[in-house]
Amino acid sequence: MASHSDIPNRAGSQRRRAKEAEAEAAGAEKYSVLLPTYNERENLPLIVWLLVKSFEESGNNCEIIVIDDGSPDGTQEVAKQLEKIYGSDKILLRPRAKKLGLGTAYIHGIQHATGNFIIIMDADLSHHPKFIPEFIRKQKEGNFDIVCGTRYRGNGGVYGWDLKRKIISRGANLFTQILLRPGVSDLTGSFRLYRKEVLQKLMEKCVSKGYVFQMEMIVRARQLNFTIGEVPISFVDRVYGESKLGGNEIVSFLKGLLTLFATT
Amino acid sequence: MTRLEKWMSTLLVLMLIWLCLVQDLLNLGYSKKFHDVILSLPVYLLVTAGSYLLGTLGFRLANFNDCEEAAQELFMQIQEAQADLSSKGLIL
Numbered sequence: 466m467a468s469h470s471d472i473p474n475r476a477g478s479q480r481r482r483a484k485e486a487e488a489e490a491a492g493a494e495k496y497s498v499l500l501p502t503y504n505e506r507e508n509l510p511l512i513v514w515l516l517v518k519s520f521e522e523s524g525n526n527c528e529i530i531v532i533d534d535g536s537p538d539g540t541q542e543v544a545k546q547l548e549k550i551y552g553s554d555k556i557l558l559r560p561r562a563k564k565l566g567l568g569t570a571y572i573h574g575i576q577h578a579t580g581n582f583i584i585i586m587d588a589d590l591s592h593h594p595k596f597i598p599e600f601i602r603k604q605k606e607g608n609f610d611i612v613c614g615t616r617y618r619g620n621g622g623v624y625g626w627d628l629k630r631k632i633i634s635r636g637a638n639l640f641t642q643i644l645l646r647p648g649v650s651d652l653t654g655s656f657r658l659y660r661k662e663v664l665q666k667l668m669e670k671c672v673s674k675g676y677v678f679q680m681e682m683i684v685r686a687r688q689l690n691f692t693i694g695e696v697p698i699s700f701v702d703r704v705y706g707e708s709k710l711g712g713n714e715i716v717s718f719l720k721g722l723l724t725l726f727a728t729t
Numbered sequence: 730m731t732r733l734e735k736w737m738s739t740l741l742v743l744m745l746i747w748l749c750l751v752q753d754l755l756n757l758g759y760s761k762k763f764h765d766v767i768l769s770l771p772v773y774l775l776v777t778a779g780s781y782l783l784g785t786l787g788f789r790l791a792n793f794n795d796c797e798e799a800a801q802e803l804f805m806q807i808q809e810a811q812a813d814l815s816s817k818g819l820i821l
Contacts, residue, residue: 514810622794699796
């Protein structure tokens with residue numbers, strides 16, 4: 466077993482602080498990846514493995530914050546094993562007692578993040594960590610406050626969607642583009658990089674849930690004159706587990722969209 | 730001004746201009762043929778906008794990439810990850 470496992474917590478955090486100071490002295494950035502999970506027992510080790518690999522290859526400094534909302538399937542037990550394998554300076558477990566939603570998971574995660582940039586993504590493997598170096602490159606290129614992954618531009622795309630799903634997605638996107646004119650091609654995507662203080666500020670302003678939450682983040686970001694860059698991503702729909710897009714999702718999306726349309 | 734207000738005010742202005750033309754408030758005294766065209770202008774506009782939107786949607790749908798290779802790559806990496814993780818002592 467990895468030697469990290471028997472280093473006490475305090476030594477771990479001291480070491481982390483030392484490393485942070487080192488990175489700061491070198492002028493390097495640190496990226497905190499927030500992974501909200503609920504019943505992701507199978508996916509969590511895989512996404513963590515891919516994240517570690519991607520960050521090792523690109524040489525960027527990172528930490529992975531797992532925010533599990535009391536999954537009954539043993540996600541936290543798997544997360545503890547991962548913490549032992551990769552070390553408690555790389556994998557931070559910050560669970561919550563019960564399912565409290567995505568927005569508050571981000572707030573919770575930011576509080577524990579030591580990086581100056583935050584990356585949010587889904588833990589279900591639909592977002593591939595190989596794009597993170599591109600996000601980072603894009604951010605540096607334009608000194609952007611936010612970098613959004615987009616399925617709708619360039620080499621971006623999806624895998625595992627039938628025609629109906631594609632029509633709904635493209636239709637909803639077109640409708641949103643007309644009503645909100647956000648200047649960002651993928652408003653409902655949740656694979657993004659934020660400057661930490663920018664995400665903090667946006668979290669204070671955003672109130673909606675689900676797909677609309679991601680959309681509201683961009684709309685508010687525009688209001689506050691934050692700069693946004695885009696990187697094409699491929700979205701591979703859930704390998705394990707069910708992906709859901711029902712009538713309820715569509716209705717709440719429309720409600721949220723019209724609310725934003727009428728109030729911003 | 731919210732987006733809704735912007736849309737409403739733009740629509741209102743357009744409607745007022747159209748009503749002026751229909752009622753010929755500026756006394757331009759144009760022919761009946763021209764008057765008919767003005768009357769049906771909103772319909773033309775709606776049809777044009779609708780077709781443009783449908784065309785855009787169709788074009789974007791046709792150009793929506795299917796990421797076969799990305800999925801293949803991911804499946805390969807999942808197997809690699811599973812092997813590596815179990816060699817590191819992960820028990821699922």
